[in-house]
Amino acid sequence: MTAADLVGYIAGFCTTISFLPQVLQVWRTRSVADISLGMYSLFVTGIALWLAFGIAIGSWPVIIPNIVTLLLAGSVLVMKLRFTARQPI
16 A cells, blocks of 8 residues: 555545534434535535546545445435425425
């Protein structure tokens, strides 16, 4: 592993783990009123593209964090869609 790979893994860990509190908060409270559907839709699309880029160049420090971030941010997006549909108007 190179120093650049190590920096990539640490950066990926930090940016990925930052989504965990949001996922847990939304899951516990079922409150999605303050979650931006547009922001999360664009963000999840961007992460999917970063993942595709990482796969294309064969870079594990790009691939691994983007898989996890896609799962975490994607789960917030899914909860936004599901919990919004259940809220009364």
